[in-house]
Amino acid sequence: MDTKPRVVAVGAGLAGMETLFTLRRRLGDRVELALVADRDDFEFRPGTVYVPFGGAEDDLQIPVASPAQRQGITVEHGAVAWVETEPKRLVLTDGRTLDYDFLVLATGAAMRPERVPGLAEHAHLVGSLHQMRELGRTLRRLRDAAVDGSPQHALFLVPPGNCWPGPVYELAFMLETWLRRSRVRDRVCLTFATFEDRYMEALGAGLHPVIGEKFASRGIISHARSVVTEVEPHRVRFADGTAHTFDVLVSTAPHAAAVDYEGLPKDRNGFLLTDAETRRVRRTDAVYAPGDAGDFPVKLGYLSLLQADAVADDIAARIDPASVAEPRRFDPVGLFVLEMLDEAVFARTPLAMTGEPDRSGEGRRVGVSPIWHLGKKTLGAYLPQRFRAGHPVHGGLRQDAVSLGLRGLSKAMSEPVEES
Ligand SMILES: Cc1cc2nc3c(=O)[nH]c(=O)nc-3n(C[C@H](O)[C@H](O)[C@H](O)COP(=O)(O)OP(=O)(O)OC[C@H]3O[C@@H](n4cnc5c(N)ncnc54)[C@H](O)[C@@H]3O)c2cc1C
Structure with missing residues (x-):
């Protein structure tokens, strides 16, 4: 040339x-x-x-x-x-x-949150710095409500079509640690629901038991194979006919x-x-x-x-x-x-x-x-x-x-x- x-x-x-x-x-x-x-x-x-x-x-x-x-x-x-x-x-x-x-x-x-009806309207989506700032404001409100004695429910969601659910796992575990440190963990119910057959399956089946054990020991209710079909105000509906209510919904989206x-x-x-x-x-x-x-x-x-x-x-x-x-x-x-604030999974x-x-x-x-x-x-x-x-x-x-x-x-x- x-x-x-x-x-x-x-x-x-x-x-x-x-x-x-x-x-x-x-x-x-x-x-x-x-x-x-x-x-x-x-x-x-x-x-x-x-x-x-x-x-x-x-x-x-x-x-x-x-x-x-x-x-x-x-x-x-x-x-x-x-x-x-x-x-x-x-x-x-x-x-x-x-x-x-x-x-x-x-x-x-x-x-592409629009691929799940109601997701864009009712969930805190996690992707950009701006979205993380907004989530911080909501989580502080959730913690304040818990301090005031009002029980809260945060739901973490991974919908089908998502190609990297890592941050949603991290945020669930980090919130658990943060609430424990704030001494209000017992007033907040945490639930994690993912479409995956096994937790973090993108990185192999070896992580499933490790993460499952962490969910259990930290009192986070967790469900694999939970395929969201629709999000309503304060409620997520799944393909198997079940539904979960929430005060705060933290989710990623299809990519x-x-x-x-x-x-x-x-x-x-x-x-x-x-x-x-x-x-x-x-x-x-x-x-x-x-x-x-x-x-x-x-x-x-x-x-x-x-x-x-x-x-x-x-x-x-x-x-x-x-x-x-x-x-x-x-x-x-x-x-x-995978960050948890007090420890992490490699x-x-x-x-x-x-x-x-x-x-x-x-x-x-x-x-x-x-x-x-x-x-x-x-x-x-x-x-x-x-x-x-x-x-x-x-x-x-x-x-x-x-x-x-x-x-x-x-x-x-x-x-x-x-x-x-
Ligand atoms: C909250 C969060 C946490 C994460 N944590 C981790 C982690 O711990 N470890 C890890 O390995 N990965 C993590 N990831 C994944 C990682 O961030 C992505 O895989 C990585 O950013 C992809 O890099 P990329 O350069 O391919 O795309 P991107 O980083 O998305 O960059 C694409 C760029 O293209 C620009 N662009 C888009 N359209 C146009 C256009 N039409 N014209 C010009 N420019 C355009 C965008 O503005 C952007 O700057 C995380 C992701 C998120 C959302």
Whole structure:
């Protein structure tokens, strides 16, 4: 190529930023990088679960402009309307067009509460920082009512079609700890209902007994295989004919792609169909979809980063084979720390390319400890710091130290588990 190849990433989330920062690290100034961002900030969602319980917000919103500028990435403020592969260009909603040599569609997933009648109207949905702030206000009102002697009922719900229920589990356990610390736990009934066959089944069956035991020991009434059909004011109805009343309903929602790309191959929820290892969009030569925008069924941030690394390495190797000796390929290993405020559950699960837990695979581990609570806090500080400085999360000496620390901790503080 005579001029520098141009990579355009759409979406200033985990996957988009990690891809661009890695490309800069791999290729230096041999590539032109651009980011299409529909927001001024990058929102670090994993840290938002602390917000309803008074957690600081300082590190959760990272301005996109300064790290991008530091890395010589041009920021185009706007939203993508559609993309074309021949010629290679994308069109923004304000009519501007951008040419690309390689395109990274990292626009993530969106919640579709309207697929469950009444959910949007009557539930506290958990996704954004704004929603977490609102939930905090409601939970403080619930606690005040309990202090005043009025019994309360909080219901936590995971509806079918949801691709990542982790935060709802965390919020249920965190609320339990918070109420206990506020000495009003006995006045609040907590119920958890999920459509899943087993708790947190996205990360394998090994978590079900561990989480089930935690629900039981903390007095949280829990139901798996509870498929919501309708939400009314103060009542949720389920497919098996049962219903639960509530004062506060905390729920996630069915997921679909945030952007429905016309003309690109996608599944029925709009998630782009990709090659498993490189995350290149099928039937395209130069379009990639790392993270929640693609068809990997588990929408976990850690997996988004792994996919972004695979995308960046594939593009870097195509631009300059000498820039990356062994391009990383997407090897789906789910890693999650489920926060409870006083302790946390650590889970590491190798997943098959289908998103199913890999039944043959080794390396599945689960652990419960207060140390994991500190581990989640530490990781929550480390990741935003990296992005603020314009560095990829993966790669570099400090990441190696963090990975090594995590690996050591995981050996010491978790047990291998069998898939049943
Ligand atoms: C409350 C909560 C807690 C979570 N906790 C954890 C956790 O502990 N660990 C974990 O690993 N994962 C966690 N996750 C999941 C994790 O946040 C997501 O998997 C991750 O953010 C996905 O990254 P992404 O870059 O693919 O998409 P996103 O982070 O969703 O980024 C997509 C970006 O694209 C932008 N965009 C959308 N449409 C357009 C458009 N038309 N034009 C331009 N830009 C657009 C969006 O504004 C956004 O900036 C949590 C999620 C939530 C909601």
